[in-house]
Amino acid sequence: MVSLTRFASRGLLAAALSSLLAHGAAAQEIVFKDQENREIKLAKAAERIVSIVIPMASTVIALDGGTKRLVGMNPTAKSAVLEGILSKIFPETKDIPSDVTAPNFVPNIEALTATNPDLVIQWGGRGTDIVAPITNAGLNAMLILYGTEQLTRDYMTMTSRAIGKPERIKELVEWRDRVQKDIEAKAKAIPEDKKPTTLYIARALTEIATTGTKGSYNAWYMELVGGRNASAELNGTVTINKEQIAQWDPEVIFLNAFEARLNVDWVYNDPILSLTKAARNKRVYKMPLGGYRWDPPNQESPLAWMWTANLTQPDVFKYDLRAEMKTAYKTLYNYDITDADIDGILWIKEQSGSANYAQFKAK
Amino acid sequence: MAALTEDEAAPIVRSHLARQTLVFAALLALFAVAFVVSLCVGRFSVPAGRALELIWLGATDPWRELTTIEERIVLLVRAPRVVLAALAGAGLALSGAALQGVFRNPLVSPDILGISQGAAFGGALGIMLGIWGFPLIAMVFISGIAAVILVGLIACVNGRSETITVILSGLVVSSMFSAVVSLLQFIADPNTSLPAIVYWLMGSFATATWERTLIAAPGLIIGGVLLWMLRFRLNILSLDEAEAQSLGARTNRERWLVFGLIAVIVGSQVAVSGIIGWIGIVIPHASRLLVGHDHRALLPASVVLGAGFMVIIDTLARTATAAEIPLGVITALVGAPIFAMLLRNHYRERNGS
Amino acid sequence: MIGLEDATVRFGSRTIIEALSFSVPAGRTLAVLGPNGRGKTTTLKAMLGFQQLDGGRRVAPDIVGYVPQTGTSNQRYRALDVVVMGRAAHLGIFGQPGPEDFGIARSALDRAGAARFADHYFDRLSGGERQLVLLARAIATGSQVLVLDEPAAALDLHNQERLLALLNTLRQPRDKAIVFTTHDPNHALSSADDALLMMPGGQTPLFGPVAETITPEHLESLYGVPMRVVELAGPSGETHRAVLPAFAGIRAA
Numbered sequence: 001m002v003s004l005t006r007f008a009s010r011g012l013l014a015a016a017l018s019s020l021l022a023h024g025a026a027a028q029e030i031v032f033k034d035q036e037n038r039e040i041k042l043a044k045a046a047e048r049i050v051s052i053v054i055p056m057a058s059t060v061i062a063l064d065g066g067t068k069r070l071v072g073m074n075p076t077a078k079s080a081v082l083e084g085i086l087s088k089i090f091p092e093t094k095d096i097p098s099d100v101t102a103p104n105f106v107p108n109i110e111a112l113t114a115t116n117p118d119l120v121i122q123w124g125g126r127g128t129d130i131v132a133p134i135t136n137a138g139l140n141a142m143l144i145l146y147g148t149e150q151l152t153r154d155y156m157t158m159t160s161r162a163i164g165k166p167e168r169i170k171e172l173v174e175w176r177d178r179v180q181k182d183i184e185a186k187a188k189a190i191p192e193d194k195k196p197t198t199l200y201i202a203r204a205l206t207e208i209a210t211t212g213t214k215g216s217y218n219a220w221y222m223e224l225v226g227g228r229n230a231s232a233e234l235n236g237t238v239t240i241n242k243e244q245i246a247q248w249d250p251e252v253i254f255l256n257a258f259e260a261r262l263n264v265d266w267v268y269n270d271p272i273l274s275l276t277k278a279a280r281n282k283r284v285y286k287m288p289l290g291g292y293r294w295d296p297p298n299q300e301s302p303l304a305w306m307w308t309a310n311l312t313q314p315d316v317f318k319y320d321l322r323a324e325m326k327t328a329y330k331t332l333y334n335y336d337i338t339d340a341d342i343d344g345i346l347w348i349k350e351q352s353g354s355a356n357y358a359q360f361k362a363k
Numbered sequence: 364m365a366a367l368t369e370d371e372a373a374p375i376v377r378s379h380l381a382r383q384t385l386v387f388a389a390l391l392a393l394f395a396v397a398f399v400v401s402l403c404v405g406r407f408s409v410p411a412g413r414a415l416e417l418i419w420l421g422a423t424d425p426w427r428e429l430t431t432i433e434e435r436i437v438l439l440v441r442a443p444r445v446v447l448a449a450l451a452g453a454g455l456a457l458s459g460a461a462l463q464g465v466f467r468n469p470l471v472s473p474d475i476l477g478i479s480q481g482a483a484f485g486g487a488l489g490i491m492l493g494i495w496g497f498p499l500i501a502m503v504f505i506s507g508i509a510a511v512i513l514v515g516l517i518a519c520v521n522g523r524s525e526t527i528t529v530i531l532s533g534l535v536v537s538s539m540f541s542a543v544v545s546l547l548q549f550i551a552d553p554n555t556s557l558p559a560i561v562y563w564l565m566g567s568f569a570t571a572t573w574e575r576t577l578i579a580a581p582g583l584i585i586g587g588v589l590l591w592m593l594r595f596r597l598n599i600l601s602l603d604e605a606e607a608q609s610l611g612a613r614t615n616r617e618r619w620l621v622f623g624l625i626a627v628i629v630g631s632q633v634a635v636s637g638i639i640g641w642i643g644i645v646i647p648h649a650s651r652l653l654v655g656h657d658h659r660a661l662l663p664a665s666v667v668l669g670a671g672f673m674v675i676i677d678t679l680a681r682t683a684t685a686a687e688i689p690l691g692v693i694t695a696l697v698g699a700p701i702f703a704m705l706l707r708n709h710y711r712e713r714n715g716s
Numbered sequence: 717m718i719g720l721e722d723a724t725v726r727f728g729s730r731t732i733i734e735a736l737s738f739s740v741p742a743g744r745t746l747a748v749l750g751p752n753g754r755g756k757t758t759t760l761k762a763m764l765g766f767q768q769l770d771g772g773r774r775v776a777p778d779i780v781g782y783v784p785q786t787g788t789s790n791q792r793y794r795a796l797d798v799v800v801m802g803r804a805a806h807l808g809i810f811g812q813p814g815p816e817d818f819g820i821a822r823s824a825l826d827r828a829g830a831a832r833f834a835d836h837y838f839d840r841l842s843g844g845e846r847q848l849v850l851l852a853r854a855i856a857t858g859s860q861v862l863v864l865d866e867p868a869a870a871l872d873l874h875n876q877e878r879l880l881a882l883l884n885t886l887r888q889p890r891d892k893a894i895v896f897t898t899h900d901p902n903h904a905l906s907s908a909d910d911a912l913l914m915m916p917g918g919q920t921p922l923f924g925p926v927a928e929t930i931t932p933e934h935l936e937s938l939y940g941v942p943m944r945v946v947e948l949a950g951p952s953g954e955t956h957r958a959v960l961p962a963f964a965g966i967r968a969a
Contacts, residue, residue: 054554076552104553205495206559207687231685238686239562241569243440244406246432252613258555261493271439275432379794379835467790475842592810598797599804605766609782610857611805620809656792659812 032161035151036124036143045164046140051077052101052130053144056121056159058086058292062299062332063160063168067093070116072100073309077292083260084289085345089335090149109133119162147215149180149240152297171331172299179302180224180234183309187226196251198227198312199278200295202237204255208245211237217297218254225309226316227252242272252312253278255286257293262286263350282355285311290325290345291332303328307360308345314356321360383660386653390664394449394671397611401678406685407436418442444571444681445674447579451568451636452646453674454583456627456665459643460650461590464601464658465621466526469651469709472644473629476529476622477536479640481510481634485541487547487560500578500634507630510536511622523615529622565689568641568677575635582631586624590662593621622688639690641698642669648705717741718763718780718861718893722772725758732758738923739775742860743890745883747904747926748897750914751939757895759914759921760865763895776861779805781854781865787846789839795849796834799825802856821856828852829882843870844852844879851882862886864896868903872954876903883907901930901943901959913938935959 030042050072051057057073057079064070064071067090073081078098081087087094100112102237107130114119120134124143142162144155153173160169200218203209212234213219219229230250231240253276255262257284267273267284278284287304294304303325309317322342329337339362343349352356414437420427421438458473466475473479483669485506489499518524518532544564551557563571590597599612600621607614632639650664676697680688719739725732732755740746750756759817763773764782781802800813800821807813813821825831830848833841838849847867851907854862867883868876884907887894898904904911911929913922913936922929935943942962950956 076554102549103551104549104557106549110629203555203559206490206499206556207562207567209558209562233685235686237558239567239569239689240685241406241440241681241687243436243681244685246436246440247407256555258552261495271429271435272432275435348588444833464791468790595807595812596809598793599801600790601791602801603784605761605764606782606784606788608766609764609780609784610801610853611779617809651792655794657797683773 019201030161030164032158034124034141034143034158035145035155038141038143040119040140040142040162042118042140045160048115048117049119049121049163050100050112050115050117051121052105052107053121053123054080054297055292055296055298055342056155057081059156059299060159060163061086061090061093062291063156063165063172064163065168065332065334066090067096069163071098071117072097072112074098074101074103074105076103080111080289080292083266084291084293085337085341086291086333088341089291089329089333094251105130107133109137112135112139123158127309146297147217149176149217149220149297149301152217152301153177156299175328176302179305183224183305183317186222187309187313190226190316194313195226195228196283196312197230197248198222198252199230199245199248199250200230200254200256202256202295203259204266205259207239208241209237209239210234218295221301221305221308222254222312225305226313227308237339242270245276246272249276251277251283252280253284254308255284256295257287257289258295263347265356282353283311285351285354285357286347288345288347291329299332300328310359314359322362383654387664387667390653390667390671394667394674397671397674397678398449401674402437402441402447403404404682405436405441406682407432409433409437440571441572443539443573443576444568444677447571447576447635448568448673448677449670450576450580450583451632451639452642452676453666453670454632455586455639455673456629456641456646456650456669457587457590457662458625460647460658460661460665461593461621462625462643463647464597464661464673465618467601467603467630468526468647470644470706471530473625474537474638474640474643475512475533476626476629477510477533477540478507478626478629479633479638480537480540480544481513482507482630483544483564483638484510484547486545486563486633486637487551490556490559490563491547491551493556497578500575503634504582504630507633508626510540511626515619515622524619528617529618562689563637565691566637566694567680567687567690568636569687571635572610579631579635586628586631587666590621590624590628591666593624594658594662597621597662601658611630636690639673639694641694641702642673643701645698646672647704648702648709652705652708660683717896718776718863720759720762720769720772720774723762723769723774724771725755725762726770732738733762733921735772736762736772736921737772738921739909740861740895742893744909745887745894745896745907746912747908748912748914749899749904749938750903751899754916757865757916759912760863760895760897764863774820776860779857779859781859781862782859783847783850783854783862785847785867785869786843787838787844787850787863789846791839793838794834795830795836795838796821796825798849799834799839799852799856802853802858802893802964804856807858820858821852824852825849827855827886829878833857841854843896844872844875846936847871847879848882857888861893862895864894866897866899868898868900882904901935904930905957905959916940924948930959932959 028044033039047069048071049060049069051060052074054074054077057077060070061067073096075098081093099108101107119140119142122131122141122143124145131141145151157169160166201210210231211218213229213232222229239270253267263286264284266278274278290300292298306319306321306324310319325342326337329335346360402418403411413699417434417437429438462473463469463471482503485503489502514532514536518528548560583591599607599610601618604614646669647665650661654660654664664671680690680693717739719754721737722734724734748756758767764780798799800817803813803817825834828848828851830852868879908926910924913929913934915921932943932945942961946958948956948958
């Protein structure tokens with residue numbers, strides 16, 4: 001409840017949530033406001049949830065501690081599930097339909113209705129065209145907003161209320177809060193000139209894209225762990241060229257986990273990128289793919305921050321990531337993760353040549 | 364009806380020749396300046412003097428090992444990109460000029476044959492399937508050519524094809540392919556393939572390397588040289604059907620030869636740099652104003668002006684901001700107003716005469 | 717030589733020309749006469765090979781010097797460049813005209829009396845001037861056959877006279893087969909050896925020497941108007957024949 005009280009001071013939304021908590025337990029009805037300030041009424045805890053939002057599919061599984069409630073997801077979310085560890089932990093995920101929406105979030109209303117969902121999680125802030133079909137079909141749409149850690153915690157909290165497991169979110173949010181505060185405290189001591197410039201490559205293979213700082217979750221946690229976003233001058237995710245990367249000359253490069261065929265050799269084999277400080281010091285890393293891709297906000301984000309922290313400021317941060325992962329996977333999925341699983345998630349084999357990567361190897 | 368003596372006719376000829384020479388000299392100078400300046404500017408700061416020195420070294424000793432970042436930026440990033448932009452601009456402008464002659468219509472662009480949309484389909488499908496590098500280029504090229512063949516199959520009735528049928532068939536094939544491209548965009552991954560497809564559809568030389576330039580060069584150069592060799596024939600083909608035939612042209616067959624060459628040129632360009640609009644229509648038009656309609660002067664003028672213009676546009680695209688600006692955006696912003704102006708002049712003059 | 721043998725052209729169920737035979741050997745000039753809509757143009761196209769025949773065959777050399785009525789004017793070419801296009805058939809598809817071809821083009825312009833337009837833009841010339849340039853182009857093909865489509869239709873009387881004089885100059889060496897269409901029988905009398913009369917009502921067209929075909933009776937049935945032939949004294953004493961419709965010379969009341 002500590003964290004919830006803290007939320008209440010932050011705005012209407014959280015206030016609504018805490019008031020719902022007060023009588024929500026007595027009456028079966030669940031009433032709350034989503035991130036577009038729409039009121040949502042559920043007669044009882046949602047048992048059938050469709051997530052049109054990509055990373056929320058695996059978050060629903062984590063909040064529920066199983067796959068029972070997730071009855072539909074985005075095809076792109078499903079590919080992450082199939083490529084990653086979730087299909088091993090929960091083999092039945094491969095049977096969850098993904099025809100409920102196009103990857104671009106336009107729902108297929110017939111397929112969606114056929115799953116008979118109590119609640120449909122959809123993006124807010126992207127216009128009504130992707131929402132109206134859901135509400136017109138008489139379904140409950142919960143709209144969430146992308147971008148910051150706070151929004152992420154809020155919509156995760158909201159979802160756990162909706163499924164009638166308010167107690168479940170506490171440990172997850174507390175974990176996020178604890179890790180964030182711990183990182184913040186340690187990073188505070190880092191002088192500005194000891195902060196390396198870091199570059200997150202959002203797309204590489206067909207064209208090179210990266211993100212500015214404003215509204216970017218990746219930039220947020222790179223700066224959280226004591227890095228400086230090399231591409232801070234950009235607005236949003238845009239295409240750039242190699243010459244621009246050479247000009248920025250980042251000290252650390254993080255490659256996205258979205259492009260399955262992308263790996264660190266893309267940087268090392270490139271005549272220009274291989275001359276950047278990051279490449280010369282072997283500080284190029286591909287983001288891990290665990291229960292979901294670690295790049296965007298998701299249920300495993302604290303692991304992503306710790307991984308980024310250990311690599312960005314190896315002298316400051318010495319998290320035992322393997323141990324953290326074991327705990328986290330037990331909590332999130334009630335799964336005892338094996339050393340081989342961890343090696344796969346962290347690309348131990350592929351990135352063993354990278355600087356500071358030996359720390360992640362099994363002891 | 365006495366014939367004029369040579370002396371009376373000569374001054375006009377000389378002034379015509381002098382004018383053409385002057386125009387070509389100016390165009391070549393413009394291109395040369397654009398080319399060199401483009402190599403000297405970029406997001407990575409290399410002093411202009413150093414850049415010029417590096418260009419000289421690169422030109423005189425191309426196999427030298429490049430170790431410093433400056434050398435690599437100028438000779439491995441900028442040089443192939445500028446060369447590719449020049450080749451692509453030249454090819455597009457040349458194709459536009461030839462096509463407008465063959466169609467006897469100054470308002471058509473190479474897109475009319477369905478190449479761009481066909482190629483877009485190949486590109487979008489390739490990106491969706493996670494294909495990249497050379498196989499993607501091949502896929503784009505083949506689907507562009509396939510679109511033109513499809514247009515040919517639809518337009519040919521009894522072994523002949525009227526220009527209007529070709530234009531309409533091109534329209535049909537284009538809309539068909541663009542519908543499929545939309546469908547592919549609809550099902551593309553919004554995190555990776557969708558933005559890549561969208562960006563690619565707007566055209567860019569951002570991914571240029573010597574390798575890609577060399578892949579595109581043969582199609583662009585061979586197609587271009589053959590079109591240039593056809594320059595006098597294009598004059599004939601630009602006449603009414605009956606006139607052209609009476610002068611010995613097998614119009615149907617020769618027109619398709621021109622279409623085929625254009626398909627090779629545009630296909631090669633699209634394969635490495637996506638869809639770039641407007642060049643194929645604005646540049647030939649501007650060239651016509653400068654050197655007249657005779658294809659023997661129009662084609663080379665379009666080549667030089669197209670190359671120079673494309674280099675300038677691409678330099679803007681890569682230097683104006685830290686982010687790459689899609690070429691389609693700039694060519695449309697620059698091209699559409701120029702085209703509107705040319706269009707008004709064209710009809711004002713026509714009504715005046 | 718140029719001509720048709722047993723040529724038939726149908727548009728759907730309509731027969732435009734049927735079993736038409738005639739030939740124009742080198743050295744002779746044929747005038748194709750008739751009001752509009754009798755198949756003059758179709759006959760011309762058939763001769764040139766632009767019109768597919770439903771029967772019979774066409775006899776013609778590979779290249780025929782064709783002078784269209786107007787000529788393409790949506791492209792801006794210099795008159796000399798238009799004329800040099802006549803050399804296309806000799807240059808092949810990838811060929812470029814050389815100094816020799818330009819020489820031929822200039823002398824063709826000379827013969828057509830259009831040399832002074834050589835460096836003018838074709839699309840800026842008057843109708844009559846364009847026709848001269850197109851005639852020069854036909855000459856520049858080097859073909860022994862010239863076919864002119866209504867060469868006088870757009871010309872005023874002065875220019876008609878000049879054109880006919882020019883045709884006669886071209887006829888003079890008697891080395892070319894020349895065909896032109898016209899609706900004025902006087903043009904045939906002035907500049908043709910033979911005439912082809914496109915008779916009405918599906919009758920077989922009449923083909924023969926001018927003296928035999930251009931008669932009041934034939935012309936009356938050709939045009940549906942009573943006609944007279946009058947004889948006039950020429951400037952140097954010789955006799956000229958002229959054709960007039962019967963209404964000519966009647967004073968308005």
